[in-house]
Amino acid sequence: MKKVFWFVAVATTLMACNTQQKEIDQLNAKSDSLAAVNIQQGESIIGFVASFNEIQQTLDSIKQMEKIITINAGQPGSELEQDAKDRINQDILAIHTMLRRNREMVANLKNRLKKSDAKIVELEKMIDFMTRQIEEKDGEIVQLKDQLAKMNIKVEELTGKVENLATESAAKSQVIDEKTTALNTAFYALGTKKELTDNKVITREGGFIGIGKTSSLAKDFNTDYFTKIDIRNLKFIALNVKKAKLITTHPAGSFHISGQKTADTLFITDQSKFWSASKYLVIQVD
Numbered sequence: 001m002k003k004v005f006w007f008v009a010v011a012t013t014l015m016a017c018n019t020q021q022k023e024i025d026q027l028n029a030k031s032d033s034l035a036a037v038n039i040q041q042g043e044s045i046i047g048f049v050a051s052f053n054e055i056q057q058t059l060d061s062i063k064q065m066e067k068i069i070t071i072n073a074g075q076p077g078s079e080l081e082q083d084a085k086d087r088i089n090q091d092i093l094a095i096h097t098m099l100r101r102n103r104e105m106v107a108n109l110k111n112r113l114k115k116s117d118a119k120i121v122e123l124e125k126m127i128d129f130m131t132r133q134i135e136e137k138d139g140e141i142v143q144l145k146d147q148l149a150k151m152n153i154k155v156e157e158l159t160g161k162v163e164n165l166a167t168e169s170a171a172k173s174q175v176i177d178e179k180t181t182a183l184n185t186a187f188y189a190l191g192t193k194k195e196l197t198d199n200k201v202i203t204r205e206g207g208f209i210g211i212g213k214t215s216s217l218a219k220d221f222n223t224d225y226f227t228k229i230d231i232r233n234l235k236f237i238a239l240n241v242k243k244a245k246l247i248t249t250h251p252a253g254s255f256h257i258s259g260q261k262t263a264d265t266l267f268i269t270d271q272s273k274f275w276s277a278s279k280y281l282v283i284q285v286d
Contacts, residue, residue, distance in 0.1 A: 048113075048123055051105055055130050058098045062137060065091050066144060088148065095141060102134050187226035188237065188281035196284060199225045202247055215247050217282055231275050237266045239285060247282040250274050 069091050109127050113120070189201050193215060196202040200222040202215045244263035246255075254274035258265045266283065268274045275281075 045120070045123070048109060048126075051109055052126055052130065055102050055105055055134075058102050059133055059137060062095050062098055065095055066140065069144065069148075092141075092145070092148075099134060099137060099141070102130075106130050106134065181230075184231050185228065186231045186234075186275050186279040186281065187223070187228055188283065189226045190237070190239075190283045190285060191225075192286065193284055196225075196247075196282065201225050201282060202284070215284060217248055217280065221280075226280065231271050231279075234271075235268060237268075237283070239263045239265055239283070241285040243286040245284050247284050248280055249277045250281070251277060 069088050106127060109130075113123055113127065189196065189199075191199070191201070193202070196215070197204065200218055200220075202221075203218040204215055239257070239259075241263050244257055244266065251270075251273050254270040255266060255268050257263050258267060263285070
């Protein structure tokens with residue numbers, strides 16, 4: 001009888017240990033995923049702060065240039081040499097260019113914040129503050145041009161030139177953005193062997209009399225089954241499955257799958273290297 005009680009006690013203890021281990025594994029998996037999210041958000045915030053600093057430095061530079069223009073313009077009623085007027089016009093052109101650059105950066109920040117999953121009130125406030133500063137600076141430049149006009153320093157032609165340059169620059173920026181987006185666009189599909197096969201993503205080839213076949217990306221695979229992503233932003237993919245393997249080719253050392261006895265998360269540690277062989281990622285899970 002004592003042996004029976006001993007056996008039951010040991011079995012109960014082992015079952016409890018297994019349950020605790022599973023809970024520990026699940027907590028570790030959640031911890032890995034949360035850590036990845038925090039890292040991604042931290043990198044995003046650092047990027048916002050860097051942009052804020054650049055905008056503020058540009059505004060400070062514009063403030064200094066305004067002072068230089070005022071000094072070079074001299075007192076009302078004084079006549080300036082042509083080269084002094086040319087320098088003032090060049091400074092005004094530089095200011096317009098810097099303000100246009102700031103407006104583009106603020107628009108980009110608004111777009112990035114809108115696309116991100118994070119709702120960070122302080123970032124929104126900072127973007128609004130930068131927008132107001134730029135608008136105030138636009139008003140100051142208008143006043144400065146009015147003062148210059150009273151001193152017979154014409155900047156109307158220059159304004160037209162700046163607007164044309166801004167239009168050309170915007171068009172070029174759009175082309176560059178489109179090309180950059182295309183270069184950083186990739187696609188991934190995740191599913192069981194049956195799901196991927198039924199949706200014409202993978203095909204089973206090789207083997208002998210049905211044994212030993214391997215999965216590979218189908219020649220005319222179904223692109224509608226894939227999810228479109230920006231490789232600059234995708235740092236990990238949550239899996240939470242028993243097993244996972246990559247069907248498409250991606251260099252070793254550019255990724256790893258976390259989890260003990262399970263496949264919890266696919267971490268992409270080197271984006272450029274990972275996507276160098278293929279812009280399509282297929283993950284087969286069990």
